[in-house]
Amino acid sequence: MRSPLARFLVRRILTALLLAVGITLITFVLTNLVPGDPVAANLGQRAVGDPAIVAQWRADHGLDRPLPQQYLMHLEGLLHGDLGTSQQSHRPVLDDLAESVPATLELAGAAILVSLILGVGFGVVAALRRDRLSDHVLRVLSLIGISVPTFWLALVAFYVFFFRLQVTPGSGRIDPGMTPPPQVTGLYTVDALLSGRWDVFSSAIGHLAAPALVLALYTIGLLTRFTRSAVLEVLGQDYVRAARAKGLPGRVVLFRYVLRPALVPVITVAGLAFGSLLSGTVLVEAVFAWPGVGQYAYKSATTLDLPAVMGVGLVVGVVYLVINLVVDVLYGVIDPRVRVS
Amino acid sequence: MTAAQKTAALTIEGLRVSIGGHDVLHGVDLTLEAGRVHGLAGESGSGKTMTGLAVLGLLPHGSRASGRIAFGGRDLLEMPARELNEVRGAKIAMVFQDPATSLHPMLTVERQLTEHMRHHLGIGRKDARERAAALLAKVRIPGPEEALKRYPHQFSGGMRQRIAIAVALACEPEVLIADEPTTALDVTVQAGILRLLRGLCDDLGLAVLLVTHDLGVMSAVADEVSVMKDGLVVETGPRGRVLREPRHPYTRSLLDALPVPPGENSP
Numbered sequence: 278m279r280s281p282l283a284r285f286l287v288r289r290i291l292t293a294l295l296l297a298v299g300i301t302l303i304t305f306v307l308t309n310l311v312p313g314d315p316v317a318a319n320l321g322q323r324a325v326g327d328p329a330i331v332a333q334w335r336a337d338h339g340l341d342r343p344l345p346q347q348y349l350m351h352l353e354g355l356l357h358g359d360l361g362t363s364q365q366s367h368r369p370v371l372d373d374l375a376e377s378v379p380a381t382l383e384l385a386g387a388a389i390l391v392s393l394i395l396g397v398g399f400g401v402v403a404a405l406r407r408d409r410l411s412d413h414v415l416r417v418l419s420l421i422g423i424s425v426p427t428f429w430l431a432l433v434a435f436y437v438f439f440f441r442l443q444v445t446p447g448s449g450r451i452d453p454g455m456t457p458p459p460q461v462t463g464l465y466t467v468d469a470l471l472s473g474r475w476d477v478f479s480s481a482i483g484h485l486a487a488p489a490l491v492l493a494l495y496t497i498g499l500l501t502r503f504t505r506s507a508v509l510e511v512l513g514q515d516y517v518r519a520a521r522a523k524g525l526p527g528r529v530v531l532f533r534y535v536l537r538p539a540l541v542p543v544i545t546v547a548g549l550a551f552g553s554l555l556s557g558t559v560l561v562e563a564v565f566a567w568p569g570v571g572q573y574a575y576k577s578a579t580t581l582d583l584p585a586v587m588g589v590g591l592v593v594g595v596v597y598l599v600i601n602l603v604v605d606v607l608y609g610v611i612d613p614r615v616r617v618s
Numbered sequence: 619m620t621a622a623q624k625t626a627a628l629t630i631e632g633l634r635v636s637i638g639g640h641d642v643l644h645g646v647d648l649t650l651e652a653g654r655v656h657g658l659a660g661e662s663g664s665g666k667t668m669t670g671l672a673v674l675g676l677l678p679h680g681s682r683a684s685g686r687i688a689f690g691g692r693d694l695l696e697m698p699a700r701e702l703n704e705v706r707g708a709k710i711a712m713v714f715q716d717p718a719t720s721l722h723p724m725l726t727v728e729r730q731l732t733e734h735m736r737h738h739l740g741i742g743r744k745d746a747r748e749r750a751a752a753l754l755a756k757v758r759i760p761g762p763e764e765a766l767k768r769y770p771h772q773f774s775g776g777m778r779q780r781i782a783i784a785v786a787l788a789c790e791p792e793v794l795i796a797d798e799p800t801t802a803l804d805v806t807v808q809a810g811i812l813r814l815l816r817g818l819c820d821d822l823g824l825a826v827l828l829v830t831h832d833l834g835v836m837s838a839v840a841d842e843v844s845v846m847k848d849g850l851v852v853e854t855g856p857r858g859r860v861l862r863e864p865r866h867p868y869t870r871s872l873l874d875a876l877p878v879p880p881g882e883n884s885p
C-alpha cells in the first residue's frame with residue numbers, strides 16, 4: 278500500500294466499482310424509458326385485451342411497483358446473481374448470458390489480441406522504415422482497413438472464403454457434429470486445450486479465424502496508423518536522441534526508450550477502438566451465425582424482453598468498465614507521472 | 619593527460635551537412651583539445667547544434683554529412699554504425715539544451731545512469747549503482763542513493779541538468795559536447811553548472827565543446843572561442859583575443875550587442 282503504484286491501483290479499482298453501480302442504475306432507467314409496452318410485446322393479442330391478465334402479468338414482473346422500489350429489487354437480485362427471467366426464452370437471463378457471453382468474449386478477445394499484435398507491430402515497423410517501401414505498403418493497407426465497413430467485409434469474407442473458396446469452415450463455433458469441450462471458461466479454444474481435445478481446438482480456431490479477422494481489420498488499421506505516428510513522434514524526442522547519444526544498441530533504445538512512451542496514446546486509442554469493436558460483434562455474429570451476446574441482444578431488443586436487455590446492458594457496461602480500468606492501470610504502470618495525481 | 623598538454627582530442631575538418639537537400643553546414647573546421655573548453659557561439663540557426671550532432675552521427679532523418687571528423691585516428695563519418703555506437707556515450711558524450719526533455723520521463727535516474735555504463739564497461743548492476751551514486755555526488759546531487767530511485771520529474775531543472783551531465787560522464791568520456799547546457803536554466807543555477815563543467819574539464823582532462831549563444835557565459839569558462847555564422851566558422855582563437863580584438867565583423871556585432879563588455883566579469 279505504500280508504493281504510489283499500489284495506491285493508484287486501489288483508487289482506480291474502487292472508482293470502477295462505484296461506476297459499476299452507476300451502470301446498473303443507467304441500464305435500469307434506460308430500459309424503463311423505452312417507448313414500448315413490454316406487456317404488448319410479451320402477451321398475445323387476446324391476453325392484452327383482458328385487463329385482469331395484464332394486471333396479473335404486471336404484478337408477476339413487479340411492474341406495478343414504484344420505480345425506485347423496482348430498482349432496489351433489481352439491485353438485490355443482482356447481488357444474488359439474479360438477472361431476472363427472460364420473457365422470451367423463459368430461462369434465467371444469467372443462464373442465457375452464461376452461454377452467449379463467453380462466445381462473444383472469445384470472438385472479441387481474439388480480435389483484440391490480433392489487432393494489438395498486428396496493429397502495433399505494423400505501426401512500429403512502418404515508423405522505423407519511414408518513407409521506404411514497407412512503410413508505404415503498410416500505410417495503404419491500414420487506410421483500407423479503416424475504410425472498409427465491417428458489415429460489408431463480413432458478408433464478402435463469408436461469401437468468398439466459405440461459399441466460393443471453401444477455405445474456412447462455415448458458421449458457428451465448431452463443426453456441427455462435434456460436442457463442445459467441457460465448460461471451464463466457456464471459451465472453446467481454451468476449454469479444448471484444457472481437456473486436451475486437439476480436434477475440437479483446431480475446429481474452434483478454424484471457426485474463430487474468419488470472424489475474428491473481419492472484426493479486427495478496422496482496429497488493425499487504426500492501431501497501425503496511431504502507433505506509426507506515436508513512434509515517429511517519440512523518435513523525434515530529445516530523450517531518444519539522448520539515449521542514442523549514450524551508444525545504447527538500437528533494440529534497447531526501441532524497447533526501453535521509444536515503445537513505452539509511444540504506447541500511451543496507442544492505449545488510449547485502443548481502449549476506444551475496442552469499444553467500437555464490441556458493437557461490431559453484433560453484425561459479425563449475425564453474418565457468421567456466432568451464438569454470442571450480439572445476437573442475443575438483437576433478439577431481446579426487438580422483442581422488448583426487458584430483463585434480457587438489462588442483462589445485456591449490464592454485461593456491456595461492465596466490459597467497457599473493465600476496458601477503461603485496464604487502460605487507466607496501464608497508464609499508471611507505464612508512466613510514473615500519472616501515479617501521483 | 620594534464621591540462622597543460624595540448625592534444626587534439628577531436629578535429630573537425632570541412633564538415634558539410636545537408637538536410638533534405640538543403641545545406642546547413644558549409645565546411646566547418648574545429649579542434650577540441652584535452653583539458654580545454656572550446657566555446658562555440660553564433661546566432662540561432664547558424665549550425666551549432668548540427669555540428670555537435672554530426673560528431674555523434676545523430677543528425678536528423680534525411681541528412682547527409684561529408685568532410686572529416688577525426689577522433690583517435692579514425693574518421694567518425696566513415697565509421698560503421700556498430701563501431702560508432704561504441705564511441706557514443708563511452709568516448710564522446712553529449713549534454714543537451716533542455717534537461718526537462720533530455721531525460722526519459724518514465725525511467726528512473728538509476729536506469730538512465732547505469733544502462734550505458736553496464737553496456738560499455740561490462741560491469742554488474744551493483745557496481746554500476748555504486749558508480750552512479752558516486753557520480754551523482756560528484757555533480758552535487760544531495761542524497762545520491764535516494765536520488766537513484768526517483769524519476770526526472772521529481773527534480774528541479776538545475777538538478778536535472780546535473781543528472782544529465784552525470785549521465786554523460788558515466789563512462790569517463792574523452793570528449794564532452796554540451797549543447798547550450800544552461801540556456802533553459804536561471805542565472806544562478808547556470809553559474810553552478812558552468813563551474814561544474816569547468817572543474818570536470820580541469821580535473822578529468824576532458825575536451826569540452828560548449829555550445830552557447832551567450833558570450834557572457836563564453837567569457838566566463840571558455841579557453842578557445844569559435845564563432846559560427848550561416849553554417850561556417852567565421853572566427854576562432856583564444857578567448858581573450860577573440861573577445862577583445864575580434865577580427866570578423868560578425869563577432870564584433872555580437873560583442874556590441876552585449877550589455878556588459880566581456881572580460882570584465884571573467885573569473
Ligand SMILES: Nc1ncnc2c1ncn2[C@@H]1O[C@H](COP(=O)(O)OP(=O)(O)OP(=O)(O)O)[C@@H](O)[C@H]1O
Pocket residue numbers: 637638642660661662663664665666667668669678831
Ligand atoms: N530537423 C531539421 N530538419 C531540417 N533542417 C533543420 C533541422 N534542424 C535544424 N535545421 C536547420 O539547420 C540549420 C542549423 O540549425 P542548428 O539547430 O544547428 O542551429 P543552432 O546554431 O543550434 O541554433 P540555436 O541557437 O537556435 O540552437 C538551421 O538553418 C535549421 O533551420
Ligand SMILES: [Mg+2]
Pocket residue numbers: 666667668797
Ligand atoms: Mg541549437
